[in-house]
Amino acid sequence: MSRIGKNAIPVPDGVSVEIDGLNVNVKGKLGLLSATLPDEVMITQESGELRVAPSGSSARAQAMWGMSRSVVNNLVVGVSEGFTKKLEISGVGYRAQMQGKDLVLQLGFSHEVRHPSPEGITIACPDQTHIEISGADRQRVGQTAAKIRSYRPPEPYKGKGVRYADEFIIRKEGKKK
Structure with missing residues (x-):
């Protein structure tokens, strides 16, 4: 079970997130960044934060869960702070x-x-x-x-x-x- 993946990703003011299936586009004051997540995870946006969850219980889904959360967090921090x-x-x-x-x-x-x-x-x-x-x-x-x-x-x-x-x-x- 991923301890990193459990944490929600806060979306600061001035940052907009678009989720299109497994594609995530994040736009902020420092530019636009995007990433494509693996099939083994799902991402949802609710009340000013992003959550990443595994779509199955396989070992690969567990491994991709924390990595995908870190990738999305790096996008959000990158466009807001750099x-x-x-x-x-x-x-x-x-x-x-x-x-x-x-x-x-x-x-x-x-x-x-x-x-x-x-x-x-x-x-x-x-x-x-x-x-x-x-x-x-x-x-x-x-x-x-x-x-x-x-x-x-x-x-x-x-x-x-x-x-x-x-x-x-x-x-x-x-x-x-």
Whole structure:
């Protein structure tokens, strides 16, 4: 039995939800997001909240129940508040800056790395060592952050590289004499 799936999804003011069978369209101040739910779940809207329920008692229906609730909740939160990922750059000479809609990174390579800003995603550099990625779609925000981190992941000896702001790097001891 899903403990996540039991919870109702509150719909804040300014957010409209359209349910067309298994298609869910959510519209808010940050845009329009949609998702198609699996056949094993049903979604209903009542008195300002959404409820997801399994349509059977199979193991797959139970597994899809909590996942579908999380997907719909991410749509509602995305169009009302949005999602943000923060990255930090550490290393001598490593820096980031915005040039138009492109993020330009100097990460110790012989060339600079240019990362274009995807549609619907906002990338900002408050200073040279911090990057903020924000948008309404949680999956695209996370994927963009993971792609930028993959250019130079943090290494365990000096901790140089691009890391998430809340990530802890386990450091290794260097060579001994």
